[in-house]
Amino acid sequence: MQVKCVICDVVEEIEDYSLQAKRLRNRKIHMYLCQNCNDRIKENTLKRHATGKFQLYEEKKKVDELI
Numbered sequence: 001m002q003v004k005c006v007i008c009d010v011v012e013e014i015e016d017y018s019l020q021a022k023r024l025r026n027r028k029i030h031m032y033l034c035q036n037c038n039d040r041i042k043e044n045t046l047k048r049h050a051t052g053k054f055q056l057y058e059e060k061k062k063v064d065e066l067i
């Protein structure tokens with residue numbers, strides 16, 4: 001299936017039967033992030049963890065929703 005990244009609008013093809021496609025169809029996740037944006041968010045999250053300003057639990061929850 002074709003999916004559009006919510007951040008950079010790039011359209012990517014993902015496997016119809018991949019876990020991600022399944023989750024999108026079941027509305028367990030409402031948006032798709034391309035690999036680039038995913039990596040960027042992961043990086044930012046790790047950086048924020050390093051600063052210690054954010055609670056680990058909340059960050060983890062946010063990331064789960066994005067993936």
Ligand SMILES: [Zn+2]
Nearest residue numbers: 005008034037
């Ligand atoms: Zn993207």
